[in-house]
Amino acid sequence: MNSFRQRREKILAAIFEKRHVSARDLAASLPASEATVRRDLKALAADGEIELVYGGATLRRPSDYSFRSKGERNVEAKRIIGRLAADLVQENEQIFLDSGTTCFEMLPFLKTRRGLSIICSSARLALELDTPGVSVILLGGQYRPDRMDTVGVLASATIDQLRGYLCFIGADGLDREFGPAAADLESADLNRRAVRNARQTVLLVDHTKFAAASLCKVVDWKLVSRIVTDRAPSPEWMDFLTAQGIQVDYPGE
Numbered sequence: 001m002n003s004f005r006q007r008r009e010k011i012l013a014a015i016f017e018k019r020h021v022s023a024r025d026l027a028a029s030l031p032a033s034e035a036t037v038r039r040d041l042k043a044l045a046a047d048g049e050i051e052l053v054y055g056g057a058t059l060r061r062p063s064d065y066s067f068r069s070k071g072e073r074n075v076e077a078k079r080i081i082g083r084l085a086a087d088l089v090q091e092n093e094q095i096f097l098d099s100g101t102t103c104f105e106m107l108p109f110l111k112t113r114r115g116l117s118i119i120c121s122s123a124r125l126a127l128e129l130d131t132p133g134v135s136v137i138l139l140g141g142q143y144r145p146d147r148m149d150t151v152g153v154l155a156s157a158t159i160d161q162l163r164g165y166l167c168f169i170g171a172d173g174l175d176r177e178f179g180p181a182a183a184d185l186e187s188a189d190l191n192r193r194a195v196r197n198a199r200q201t202v203l204l205v206d207h208t209k210f211a212a213a214s215l216c217k218v219v220d221w222k223l224v225s226r227i228v229t230d231r232a233p234s235p236e237w238m239d240f241l242t243a244q245g246i247q248v249d250y251p252g253e
Contacts, residue, residue: 005175005213007032007040012215015050015057022056044213077206077230082106084249085168085204085228091115093166096159096194097125099149099187100170102204110134119165121155121190124148137162139190151186159193167198171205173214176240179221180205181214188216200225207231221246 007030014021014029023041027034041057044050050057082105089095089106092115097103099122107128110116114133120126121139129136141155169191171180180203182188195201195218203224210233226247233241233248241248 004040004043005177007036008044008213009178009215011037011040011044011057012050012213020053020056020058024055026056074206074208074230077208078102078105080230080251081204081206081228083109084251085202086110088202088226088228089113089116089166093117094164095119096162096165096167096169096198097122098169098191098194099125099147100204102170102206103168104128106168117165119159119162119194121151122147122149147184147187149187151190155190156193159190159197163197164199165197167194167201168204169195169201169218171203171209171214171218173212174205174209175213176237178217180218180224182216182218183214185216188218191218195219195223202226202228204228207233210234210237 010030011026014026023034023037027037030037041050041052045052045057078101081102086106086109089110091113093113094117096119097106099120104122104125107125111129111131111134116133117135117137118129119137119139121141123138123143126136126138139150139155139158141150142152143150172183173181175181182191201219201224203226205227207230221244224244224246226249227241228249230250232238232250232253238248
């Protein structure tokens with residue numbers, strides 16, 4: 001198995017299932033040399049996907065996935081993206097915002113829009129949008145205090161009944177072959193359903209996500225209409241996205 005992308009998917013799947021794996025066991029199951037596996041683990045740790053421990057790796061602690069923890073990363077980039085993304089929203093529009101911290105940065109710029117209907121699974125986002133002229137549809141479901149959002153069967157059943165909105169979602173990593181991906185399986189499933197029912201989907205990602213790996217595929221590239229990011233992607237990425245028919249928005253573009 002020579003492809004890092006293929007090894008990455010196997011490694012992340014093993015770590016997610018077992019919570020802790022040794023480099024030796026991974027090398028035997030891939031198969032690949034221990035030296036190769038250790039390099040892969042270091043790369044995944046650098047991307048924030050896992051934590052290195054003696055002899056192998058483990059999942060990041062649950063607190064690392066919290067809304068507060070994620071909100072502290074790449075703050076300025078997320079604010080830039082939030083402003084650009086909000087410019088795509090017209091008054092009297094219906095939109096879906098995922099529970100991620102990048103979508104949250106859209107809120108200061110949306111409060112002046114009148115007649116908005118906003119679908120979300122984030123309790124924090126719903127409270128922040130307590131503004132005249134803005135209607136919030138908060139999806140029910142299992143509440144996760146660390147993320148301040150809802151997931152599960154009830155949330156999925158609700159989003160399945162809605163159609164025709166403009167959808168904004170984030171991602172933890174992008175791969176030209178694999179697609180936009182997320183570390184949290186439950187959020188990924190809800191976002192996948194939201195994209196399926198949307199009239200158009202806008203992906204919000206900062207520049208670090210173009211070099212990051214993540215566990216769970218969210219959607220196919222063909223379902224993404226536009227990407228909003230904080231700086232121009234590499235020529236290789238721009239060529240790929242252009243070929244997919246995806247519009248890319250960034251400052252100065």
